[in-house]
Amino acid sequence: MHLTHLSLTNFRNYVRLELSLPDRLTVLQGANAQGKTNLLEAIHLLATARTPRAAAERELINWLALESPLPYARLVGETGEGRDAEKLELVLELASNGGSNGPVVRKQVRVNGAARRAIDLVGRLRVVLFLPEDVDLVAGAPGERRRYLDIALCQIAPTYCRALGEYNRVVTQRNALLRQLRDFGGDQGQLAFWDGQMAEHGSVLIHRRGTAIRDLDRLAADRHAGLTSGSERLHVGYLPSPDPDVLIGARSGAQIAAQRQRLAEARPAYAAVSQDEVRERFLAALCGSHAREIAAGASLLGPHRDDMAFTVDGRDLRPFGSRGQQRTAALALKLAEVQLMREETGESPLLLLDDVMSELDEIRRHALLDALAGVDQAIVTTTDWGDFSPELLGQARTLRVERGTLLLVEPVL
Ligand SMILES: Nc1ncnc2c1ncn2[C@@H]1O[C@H](COP(=O)(O)OP(=O)(O)OP(=O)(O)O)[C@@H](O)[C@H]1O
Ligand SMILES: [Mg+2]
Incomplete structure (x- = not known):
């Protein structure tokens, strides 16, 4: 199942985001601390109902929004097309639990508009995420x-x-x-x-x-x-x-x-x-x-x-x-997971690779790009366009992120 559209409201440093995604490859470039990992984290959260980073859930809500009377973050993903289309929605709401432990984060999930449990999100949009810390x-x-x-x-x-x-x-x-x-x-x-x-x-x-x-x-x-x-x-x-x-x-x-x-x-x-x-x-x-x-x-x-x-x-x-060996093993495992999901479910998952190129030598980069060719949909982040060949960038949608705002750009090589 492809992710065709993503909307974020008050999620981390994305106050408001509307993003349409193509089938194949998206390359997201940005300097440090602009929102590359945050975007992949949002997609992972929609797909699995879990954050990939061991963060407290209230950290996911935009800091400015936390100062409003009813702080919340909203994530919406649209998947598939035609009769297979689905709308996945997750709202994180900061609510007082009436006790002395301070506010708690309440998760509300909707699938195609109907209220569901968080666990019901899982398996609709399958993702494999590779983060630098996955070593x-x-x-x-x-x-x-x-x-x-x-x-x-x-x-x-x-x-x-x-x-x-x-x-x-x-x-x-x-x-x-x-x-x-x-x-x-x-x-x-x-x-x-x-x-x-x-x-x-x-x-x-x-x-x-x-x-x-x-x-x-x-x-x-x-x-x-x-x-x-x-x-x-x-x-x-x-x-x-x-x-x-x-x-x-x-x-x-x-x-x-x-x-x-x-x-x-x-x-x-x-x-x-x-x-x-x-x-x-x-x-x-x-x-x-x-x-x-x-x-x-x-x-x-x-x-x-x-x-x-x-x-x-x-x-x-x-x-x-x-x-380096540990990192390569972890990356091989994630790529294997892509294939396992395809074998088990008949569909290729969405592959999310965060800043993986910078850590790899030339040979490993080539091998990784070869592996990417076999994946239906992928989003890859980088700080440096130079990590990718002009041919590959020519086939990809290229985006730039600056302080939580995405721009469609021509890569600067
Ligand atoms: N709840 C929040 N509200 C607002 N901003 C946040 C929140 N949580 C994190 N941020 C900010 O989001 C910014 C971007 O984080 P992110 O991890 O996505 O950066 P990145 O582009 O992946 O950077 P790097 O290249 O260093 O990995 C950081 O400056 C961080 O302080
Ligand atoms: Mg990052």
Whole structure:
């Protein structure tokens, strides 16, 4: 589904924006701090109901608007054409919650004019966004990688998204029970119900993550070979919790080492295991870990503890990769995600690349531009027109952003 039009009101430094978008490539140029990333952030927010940057939601509302009596930001995206056309609308409203915690941001979502839940936005306009800080996907904490997987898979599969919501709710409630059992004692039999719920919803997540990462491994290796002229072999691997090879017990140092060894040998976890089988194994692992979980007052096993790892030629990129290697791996992963979405949904997502060229050497730039040729719709930002060839710019819509205002321009080379 293409994004054909974007309207923004009071979103970050865009007080008012009306932008029509072409099918193919848009290149957005601007100096630092003019609104390049903000524009991509707005599109990501409309597509996923989540901000890509770990910002507080009230930061999204324009500062001047925050001083008005009813501060709000409004984002509207139009997608598709003819009978497939849809209008996606998200309003962020700063509202007093009546309590002492100060104002909260309320999200209101409409699809074709009808009120919906935020989760109903997801999957209508699929996007893949690459930001400079996405190097942290490889180098950062496991939570970043789980967030990445969740955003990608929610866009692909509504069942995943529903299971994720249920799973998170179950973990919160099970944790509360574990804390209660730790602090006040009581009947441990109460855990059985929550074990069942956790295994039920968690197995959807584990199974889906397992197959997606197996596919991403294949696709990213290809992209990565292109980016590195075939000189390095990338593996993307799933480090699930609980480990399928060890039924009982949380991940110890030795287990993590074993998982990484399996990864180095490119044996995907849960590869040939059905979802029912995953559920059974997960349930067995949960039943065997009650004592430790009560002592900890927290759920120690499950996809909320998952991780994924990136290796190049058998070496783990997190501790050993150079910054450039980590960045290239993250970029290969995102390009693989574009292809995964196309394979899974039959449609190419909108690719959003923020300031990616400046960090790449000449070979990687060429490979990236080759990859762009296979994408239906893309928006790419840059500070410098010189990052792109005149031929490519000749085929693109070229825009310039200055302090939250967009202008159609001829690139200055
Ligand atoms: N809520 C807000 N209201 C008004 N302005 C904001 C708000 N949030 C951020 N800004 C401003 O938006 C400006 C543009 O930010 P953005 O991150 O899009 O810049 P950029 O063009 O991507 O720059 P760079 O090249 O440095 O990455 C910044 O000056 C920032 O201070
Ligand atoms: Mg930026």
